[in-house]
Amino acid sequence: MEKRAQWGTRAGFILAAVGSAIGLGNIWRFPATAYENGGGAFFIPYLFALLTAGIPLLVMEFTVGHKFRGSAPLSFFRMNKKTEWLGWWAVLVAFVISTYYAVVIAWAMSYSVFAVNLSWGDDTEGFLFSDYLNLSVDPGQTGSLVPGVFIPLVLVWLVTLGVLFAGVKKGIERANKIFIPTLVVLFLIIVLRAITLPGAAEGLQTFFEPNFESITSGKVWVAAYGQIFFSLSIAFAIMITYSSYLPKKSDITNNAFITGFSNSSFELLAGIGVFGALGFMATQNNVPVEDVVSGGVGLAFVVFPQIINEFPALNGLFGFLFFISLVLAGLSSLISITETYVAAIKEKFGISRAAAVGFGGGLSAVLSILFATQGGLFFLDAADYFINQFGIAFVGLVEVVVIAWFLRNLNSFQSHANGISDLRLGGWWKICLGVITPVVLGYMMFDLFKTNLL
Ligand code: PHE
Ligand code: NA
Numbered sequence: 001m002e003k004r005a006q007w008g009t010r011a012g013f014i015l016a017a018v019g020s021a022i023g024l025g026n027i028w029r030f031p032a033t034a035y036e037n038g039g040g041a042f043f044i045p046y047l048f049a050l051l052t053a054g055i056p057l058l059v060m061e062f063t064v065g066h067k068f069r070g071s072a073p074l075s076f077f078r079m080n081k082k083t084e085w086l087g088w089w090a091v092l093v094a095f096v097i098s099t100y101y102a103v104v105i106a107w108a109m110s111y112s113v114f115a116v117n118l119s120w121g122d123d124t125e126g127f128l129f130s131d132y133l134n135l136s137v138d139p140g141q142t143g144s145l146v147p148g149v150f151i152p153l154v155l156v157w158l159v160t161l162g163v164l165f166a167g168v169k170k171g172i173e174r175a176n177k178i179f180i181p182t183l184v185v186l187f188l189i190i191v192l193r194a195i196t197l198p199g200a201a202e203g204l205q206t207f208f209e210p211n212f213e214s215i216t217s218g219k220v221w222v223a224a225y226g227q228i229f230f231s232l233s234i235a236f237a238i239m240i241t242y243s244s245y246l247p248k249k250s251d252i253t254n255n256a257f258i259t260g261f262s263n264s265s266f267e268l269l270a271g272i273g274v275f276g277a278l279g280f281m282a283t284q285n286n287v288p289v290e291d292v293v294s295g296g297v298g299l300a301f302v303v304f305p306q307i308i309n310e311f312p313a314l315n316g317l318f319g320f321l322f323f324i325s326l327v328l329a330g331l332s333s334l335i336s337i338t339e340t341y342v343a344a345i346k347e348k349f350g351i352s353r354a355a356a357v358g359f360g361g362g363l364s365a366v367l368s369i370l371f372a373t374q375g376g377l378f379f380l381d382a383a384d385y386f387i388n389q390f391g392i393a394f395v396g397l398v399e400v401v402v403i404a405w406f407l408r409n410l411n412s413f414q415s416h417a418n419g420i421s422d423l424r425l426g427g428w429w430k431i432c433l434g435v436i437t438p439v440v441l442g443y444m445m446f447d448l449f450k451t452n453l454l
Contacts (some may be wrong), residue, residue: 032295251380
């Protein structure tokens with residue numbers, strides 16, 4: 001049997017895990033989510049979710065991967081023959097996400113080029129929807145390809161599949177060792193510039209202004225948990241796959257804390273940068289900051305180009321750096337999601353890495369072309385909505401319930417992690433996973449079905 005691939009260094013594994021965690025979610029999802037759910041007060045449910053669910057689950061997934069040394073389906077199979085399906089379910093969610101996540105990275109690639117000459121013009125909204133995406137709801141057109149999106153999309157897949165083809169150490173580890181430090185440096189430059197712009201202080205004040213009443217609302221807690229799960233790439237089979245390449249002696253508990261805190265620090269940094277920039281834009285246009293707050297596609301591809309237009313100097317350069325940051329953050333996440341199904345297919349069918357990259361990666365690359373059509377954005381919104389509502393937290397809930405309650409594995413996982421880690425897991429870890437997390441996620445699911453189906 002061929003020897004299992006392994007990370008070359010501990011830093012390599014941590015950078016890859018952090019690279020998966022830091023993604024578009026940190027930059028365009030976190031700032032608006034925090035603002036809409038209590039501002040400064042959001043940090044209470046957010047930190048609670050990080051410490052009672054995010055990091056404990058990360059430790060658990062690292063333990064599963066390390067102990068059973070397989071992709072998610074294989075690890076779950078080795079844990080108990082009856083739970084292989086749980087791994088495939090997570091893999092399927094990852095597969096679907098990768099098809100549209102790739103397209104957003106392709107947009108960011110295009111925009112890094114547009115930034116140089118500010119070729120998006122003054123009407124950045126019109127530019128995005130009509131000129132660039134060429135959107136159409138006409139059924140005769142929704143299926144036609146948009147070459148401006150298709151070409152960067154091909155590039156995104158070539159890089160991603162090229163990295164995976166090169167393997168765990170020579171591909172994934174090496175790419176993250178370049179991408180993540182570069183990303184951090186570029187992003188720090190942008191944030192420093194943003195918070196020294198006129199009006200930035202108002203933006204930050206708007207962001208941090210706490211609304212303590214909000215945290216009595218269930219919706220805010222649901223938002224905090226949702227953010228933590230998506231942001232830490234938990235319940236996507238990713239962290240199980242990555243930790244399956246760890247050497248026997250690895251401090252997994254410590255690694256989980258480092259990953260969790262690095263991701264949250266980046267998220268906070270992004271919040272500060274984004275709101276600094278929003279404060280600047282509000283001041284330029286004499287409107288309250290509240291009026292310019294946005295998230296998601298609108299923030300990155302409509303509002304940011306506008307802000308860049310108004311920059312006092314070096315607009316092209318800062319625009320370029322911003323979109324390159326999105327590309328780097330996105331690519332390192334896309335690499336991680338794609339690896340989950342590449343590894344799963346490779347092990348299930350006993351084929352080579354190259355063949356698994358070709359079939360698995362090739363299939364998602366082909367499917368992602370759907371989002372590079374004139375109806376692409378509508379398809380993308382639908383897929384994203386479905387995944388966010390029914391994918392992530394659902395898998396997470398089933399995963400903890402199966403492990404904690406049905407298989408009663410937490411004790412053996414605790415001794416496994418403690419046997420190799422400096423940081424010791426105490427009884428609180430089992431309480432977080434066995435009680436707190438299932439109760440909160442169960443409530444989330446209940447709430448979700450109530451609002452969607454009743
Ligand atoms: N954690 C990534 C982010 O914050 C998103 C992601 C989700 C990455 C799923 C991989 C898989 O953007
Ligand atoms: Na993240």
